[in-house]
Amino acid sequence: MYKVLVLLMSCCAVAGVQAQSRVQFQFQNPVSHKAVPGVTVSENAKTVAVADSSGAASLSLQAGIHSFSFSAVGYEREKLLINITGDTILPVKMDADEKELEEVVVSTTRNNQPIENAPIKVEVLGKEEMGEENTIRPSNIASVLGDISGVQIQQTSAVSGNSNVRIQGLDGRYTQILRDGMPLYDGFSGGFGILTIPPLDLQQIELVKGSASTLYGGGAIGGLVNIISRRPTTEQEGVLTLNQTTLKESDANLYLAKRYKGMGYTFFGGYTHQNPVDVNKDGFSDVPRLDNYNVHPRLFFYPKNTTIIFGYSASANNSKGGDMQVLDGHADTFHQYFEQNNTLRQTGEFVVEHHLNDGKNLYFKNTVSNFTNNYSDAQLNYRGNQLSYYSELSTLIPYGNKNSFVAGVNVTGDQFKASHQNLFIPIAALNNNTVGAFAQNTWNIKEVATLELGLRDDIHQQYGNFFLPRLAFFSKLGEHWATRLGIGWGYKAPNPFTPWYMDYTPDRIAALSDNIMPEKSIGYNAEVNYKKRWENGNRIFINQAFFLTQIADPIYGTVDATNYLHYQNGDKKVVSRGFDTYIKAVIHEWELYAGYTYTVVTRNYLAQNQFMPLTPRNRMAFTLVRDFDEDGWMVGLEGSYTGSQKRLDATNTPDYMFMAAMVRKDIGKHVSLVVNCENLLNYRQSKAESLYTGSITDPQFQPLWASIEGRVINLSVRLHL
Template sequence: MKFILYFLLLTTTALGQQTIGVGVRHADTKQPIAGATVRVVGGNTGSITDSTGFARISVPNTGPVRLKISAVGFETAAETVMLPSVDTLQIALKPAEEELDEVTVTTTRTGRTVADEPTRVEVIDGEELDEKANMQPGNISMILRESTGIQVQQTSVMSANATIRIQGLDGRYTQLLQDGLPLYSGFSSGLSIMQIPPLNLRQVEVLKGCQSTLYGSGAIAGLVNLVTKDPTRERELSFMGNGTSAGGLDLNGYYAHRNEKIGLTLYATRNTQRAFDPNRDNFSDLPQTSRTTVQPKLFWYPTETTTVSAGLIWVGEDRTGGYMPTLRTENTAGFTEENQSNRLATQFRLDSRFRNDWSLTVKNSYSTFRRTITQPIQNYRFDGVQQSSFSEVSAFRHRPKTDWIVGLNVWTDAFRQPVSAGNQMIYNQLTAGLFVQNTLMLSEQFSLETGLRTDWVQTRIDATGRTSARLLALPRFSLLYRASERWTSRLGGGLGYKAPTIFTEDAERLSFRNVDLTSMSTGVEQSLGLNWDVNYRTELGDETTLSINQLFFATRLNNPLVLSTMPGESTPGSALLSFQTANGFLFTRGLETNIRLVHKAIHGFLGYSLIDTHRRYDNLTGPIPLTARHRLYLTTLYETERVKTGFEVFYTGQQQRSDGSSTRSYVTMGYMAEWKWVIANVLKGSLFINFENFTDVRQSRFEPLVSGSALQPVFVTDIYAPTDGRIINGGLKLRL
């Protein structure tokens, strides 16, 4: 009887009503806002926008109806609708003055804000990116180096190559993505962060801990997703010029605009660097570099619910380091190392919403990367081409209480090395994966995200004919608990893996000299990771906010791939090395503390990380070399409409060298200032100056970086401190 009464009530309520569509977008960027609430004022009906910013809501057939539209981080809007003449409504929400931690993330694919996402996501937004670009506009290394828990590890004195370490793990265990596409792995990983300019980025998203469920191989320590800007109806044309006391020059230009159907972004940059020898040992500490980057991207909007984009990335670079007299005149004999590289990559993406609560995404990338390492005086050359492709189809369904993501992707990777008799294929790798993820609102306090991925990985070593195939199942979970508006907590964990590779930090450090590439192991490295964090945020007055985030983490990596001396080899310095699967594990654990205090125009940030690492494989024990146990970062920023100035202090604790000895701790400091101006509301610009590491901390002050002769130098392999020392840079930014 109760069921019949309930059915009659629903039927009666439905009579005299209609459904209208509401599209909600960012007032400035025109991007859709997912998770916005749309409700009828004075009624009990409402809806939530999906990943495309669209929702449907039931309203009366006649009469004016007042709607209230709200989203975290935006000002609430109210709209009066005259019915029945309106069937679709478009709403633009203005960002609130205080948007800390309330930006929408793309890496998790749900379109949720940081505050509502069960997975812990750290977002470096556009304002912070702009500040870091003043310090180092040539690449993204500064952006990542100054993030808590991330270490940018330099692997070569000569070429200044570097990789990303998250929570103490080798760079190959972190995925580096651009707009969700894996473009920077493998052979290019030692150069990638030194070749990616930051000025076309909208935000950088960092996920720490195992993320293999959505992104597959390599996301054991975490992933970094570089999100580029989309074109808006307001044209953007900007330029930047920067010069450094070390002989560096950076020139950048960016253009973006869209109309009803077509949009375009175009980014181009030219970066040069003279060989720089601050310690006067006649060997460069910054290599002589010239690099050109061009990134055009075309957007098509056939309907209000569909977006298609296609882009191209071309990077050409030549970097040479070594004996300074040889670099200056080319007539003096001395050791040099040249890295020539060329990257050509394509990007394609289609996003389409259908049936109101379903969205389809199709994306593809293809990349070819060629790199040649040459040491003429020692008659050494290493040359290779890596070709990779990535294709994915995924569907997303948003409901008021639950989100579903299901997808299929295929990743191919091949490395070919030219030899005198013709091209020699070193390896071919194929990975096919199927994944599903669900985000469920259990209550107002709890949200649970669960996922499962199944990957089939096939690796073939062509030189030996060895082929292996593995089927892997990767579950993952994240639980969000909202204790109150001030307190939240997240607990997450999962399994991960890394497909076999010959591109490791150890091989990069040796420039692949004496490394037997055909010995590449076909074993898969597997891991188990766990993260727990607590977040507190409060207002200490009308214009003061305090936020504290405390993270605890642990990761165990079984049977790591290591570079070892081949059996029967015993000659020091020239023994042939091979990739072998170790019998044992790596274990990292620790904590990160992040404290942010904002008072009016003053911003303060304190970041501390404790990373405790252990090696327990073969005959090795003790910490992972070159991992600082303690790191502390303190920065202050004062910003008004016309002035921005900041000061930073970075403490790096002791690290263990490869031979078991300890390094010394050190402190670096930096200062930055920027003056902004506007002419007739048409031309906006600024002048900036930055004093990086102005106390001139260098590893060469603690120990020599090179010994031996000009023809046969021996370089330090354990780089634990800056090698370039004090650098002052400054420049001009213009926006039309």
């Protein structure tokens, strides 16, 4: 009997062995065709194997259907569903992860350097962030920009909803906005609709904090934001997003793109409708009535070694806010106040990129933009038109061991004409024209350091010559540490339409006198980086940056005893200084982004109250995200802390917390549902103070230092066509 039992057990063991199959995965980068070592193989969320140095991972499996996921540092997570019937070798392609710091290449630096080794620190919100923002705030990029440490989105009107971008505590007029490397958002056209650009139309957003005027001209004293449009790929792309919020906003955005052998196209079309809402029930709209239309088609042609782009974009934005009774069509003797902006921006672009031998490139860019705004309120009407233009010819010449030389010339300017004037804005016409030349050389020093010297010379038709040098240095300090140092000069030509010289109370604009001088700046930055990676894709990156910007001859406005507004230059500098701490980490597939910014800005030209109004000294923000690939779920939590700010009368605002949460569910490969809640804590400025003083007929609105919209929930559907 004992021998029979042993025999039966042996047969079962043999049968069990025979049911096992040997499966080998071979991981490869589809672009370089090199093996990918260290890939983690998971089944049912448990690690079952890790690829060796040759990119191979082997394991024994029972016959049947198995579902695997594969992950590695620097690569996208891949999935595979297979039916095991016997021994087999399975090749698996691992695509590079665009989110990885080393894989990101930025265009703002002009020399196609990887972001990690660039002497100038460039922060990038990539295609994935744009895709997520498309389902959270599909109408604009204001929210995603405000998540970056050191960046503040300052809403300038409680009624119209206009905003500007402030970097390192400086006014919005010191931030330069670019679209595909071309600066057209300034002057009369600068205060309207910049942030209404939908994220679905964008490949990425690149942001530089601190002086960046050498490559792109005056204006980038505080920093610059470069908005990069999407380009077609060989795969047909089609995305339709539908969104509805509890704040009565409805959005529909469509993106289509395809690259063929000799040509390609992209097309974006979007519409946003917003009904006016009085959140705090004070009789005035906290969000205006809004209808916004966007269209942006582009054609791409690919003759030998060349890319030619023809593009056109149009954005029509019609908004009206104010007394809710007026907005409902029931104005009377007491209920009269409103603000209305009807804007139309049309832009044409022509770009040629020619690739020569040995990595050399020649670029030509030309764009013309026509902007019209018809503004009216209960007392006045003003209509103006600004024609802006930009042309550039530049070249990139790599040489030696990863060295490069960039040079170019450009012409930029605008022509403004008022077709209907009033006493509050007595400007009939205005012209600006600047011719500039720039050069930049980048030296790679023994693969551990990079030195970059840039020079620009601008000639402004009215204000003369501006010479703008910049020096930047990057060095690796071993495997984990690196450092950056930089200094740069900048300037800002006076423009009466550049918001705002009057402490966020832009109720009137005056002409500039002949004795007004341009503002000039010098900015310094220093930073230290630390990075570390370990098994299972865990990694951490820490950046500690320090900044100092000094602005000479700052322009500010005052109102005299006769209620006359005039501008003048301060005899002492505006100084912005502080530090910025940024952490990016992936721990057990949870992604964490956290930042803290300490900022002190002083206006030394004033005898007292030298603080910069509405500038928090302390600000923190974080984002925590987890993508559950196997189940098709993604969850995210976002929070920020804004410290106390000084009002115009030197009183302090309360500090406050802002929280948001998001849940996404992917249904198959073509449908995603997203539920997002902004301002979970429902904090509003109106809970701390009234948003206006005076009468209902003639209200005087308070400057804004916090959200006025309250808690907002949105549901969006994203369809991959």
